[in-house]
Amino acid sequence: MGKQHMAKKQASGGSRARRSRSAARAAAPPPAAAGAPAAPLNGAATIASAPAPKACDVLAVGPAAGGPLPLGASLSIREVGERAAQLRAQFAAGSAEVDAGMLESVDTAGLQLLLAAAAGARRRGLKLKLLGAERLNTGAARALGLAEHLAAAAEILP
16 A cells, blocks of 8 residues: 555645646746736736836936936935946936935935935046035035045036
């Protein structure tokens, strides 16, 4: 009985738990392709739309048209990834101007991004210009001991 039981177990693909997982995988819908819209949770039909533009696509309309890159009200760890991509695209277009006039909140990741952006601009022969950033240099940067570094790395303009 032991050999027959083992033969059945091997032929069936293993234990009951394994069959359950295999069956679940077989019954599950295939994963969505990258960039495909996700299905709604309530099962309602969706309207197909174009994929959302990437940060560098949006940038091509803004700063590439000659204006500074607006930082918005916050420059925290949540925003630095998108801003970094926008800054790289801006530098590639030959511009290194950033509008920090609306900036109300910045964390250490945001300051690190600005210092890294200044170094990246310098490598491309540009000087990072921070427009409306005088509060930044007297607030968060000073509190973290980075005011002198930021002032040396970037041009801080009113």
